Amino acid sequence: MRFITSSVLLLSSLLALPAVADEGQVLLQRLANAERTQSFQGTFVYERNGSFSTHSIWHHVKDDGMVRERLLQLDGAAQEVLRVDGQVHCASAALAEQVVDSQLWPARALDAEQLSQWYELRVLGQSRVAGRATDVLALVPRDQHRYGIELHLDQQTGLPLKSLLVNDKGQLLERFQFTQLQVGAPATANLEASVECRAVSVLPVQAKISNAWQSDWLPPGFSLSTTTQRISPASDEPVACQVYDDGLARFSVFIEPLRGEPVEDARTQLGPTVAVSRRLKTAEGDVMVTVVGEIPLGTAERVALSMRASNEAAQ
Template identity: 55%
Template sequence: MRFLSFALGVSALLGQSAWADAQDWLLRLQAAEQQTGFHGAFVYERNGSFSSHEIWRHVASNSVQERMLQLDGPAHETLRTNGRLTCMNGSLVSPLIEERWSVRNLDTRQLNQWYEMRVAGNSRVAGRAAVVLALIPRDQHRYGFELHLDRETALPLKSLLLNEKGQPLERFQYVEFQEGASLAMVQPSQQCEPVEVRDSRQLSEKSWRSDWLPAGFVLNQIVEQRASAEAAPVAWLMYGDGLARFSIFLEPLGDAQIADVRSQLGPTATVSRRLSTANGDLMVTVVGEIPVGTAERIALSMRSESGNSSQ
């Protein structure tokens, strides 16, 4: 009996130690995203498609500039300043590639409620020593992550997004990586055209509500945007749990006829449905790194501020 109690105590201590180690690496990652410049080349794979990219990040006081080129397929160049797209050449092939592993405000104690976090071992990526961090979801409404963090900088050299069977839905992996990048490296080419910032305004958090959300997901932002001066305004709600994210778009339909949409492309679910309100019909679209069944349930739960809506 004493041995059993001792064994349980040791197991609990080991579990706490594993969580503390994982927490430390996540906090180092968050700091590195804002403090460390680098340049390198990476490959991106999703749903059977494969592309390669070159990237430079320059960090100065209060400014993070990131330039990226697509090396195969359609010509594509982007420049981001403090996360905002400022110029581009070509079409945005995949927002997921653009965001990669973008900085997030990580609350590790909150994350521990939704993911089991632990250091899973060591690896070597792009010729550099890395530590493998596993984040295993505690429910069916989010995916798992496997992060290979550079031991020197704590930046992700490789990341996998995994389904409930542990199979990869998305792979991001550096083949070349070096710390440091000069300001000259992030200067865009002449073909990179400035991006016009669309007008938007903040909406009240009470403008829209959802009767159901997966536990742990909170509203990060709610805005209204117009594609042009003549276009109808579209409400955009952004939710996250610290790792996974999804967006909800609510677009007036007028007399337009649309069919419901339900699709899954790699880790990205897209669900669209018609919502009738007192102010007319809307198209509700949920897009994000969540299972399609979860996205569908979110779309079905959306309600207008007045609550006067129907299926």
């Protein structure tokens, strides 16, 4: 959910306009309610790292509050994802391994008061997106450990019609923008996955794994929200995964036993997503700690360096 005319215009507007915290909290609360109460369908474009893709989305909120959502990529091979109440049920083969982590990030209500501790909420005015009037809300980080976000929220529904993610230099990292939106329940047939959509599941967490690791340092406002484990496609070993968030931004920490494999430390970034891997020696053998998420690279590196086995951190 992210965008405006350019990152330069965004940065200048953030610096020039005063914060309107109360109005910003109202808009953010409307956004939190919108995706849990509004059914819709539409088409949006997504940009990351200079690459564009186009997608259709069908989003249905049932009378009992259950949310069923299907996304279909329209460029190239037909890739799709089906989510129910924020949990990924199936994905196309090329996406199955990529989207499994999103199951670790269950849908949660945005807490405007909590987020205002870590982001300054600024109302920047109004705009039009997909032929609809919007209010523009910026979430400006109060420190260097998270990215800035600009949201164009539909005045009628509160839905995010356009958004962008920028770093501390005002550089655009990710863009999302609807080109067409229709409010109302989608046809049932459009909410059904195709036969190519592969079931996605997450292994149940084991207490031994969930309690085995902790971080000596976390960016302010981030806390552990979920712990699970996965089977590594490379080694068939159980991989512990811890998910941290600040109510908006999230990152995952994976801990994988290396079993003597000659793996080196690494750091990469694709658009807003970073991955930092660090080899760590423990009494039970070397492990690879990998931090993945939409946070600044320096923050991810510091988290990776801070991970310790619980019995070692307590000493």
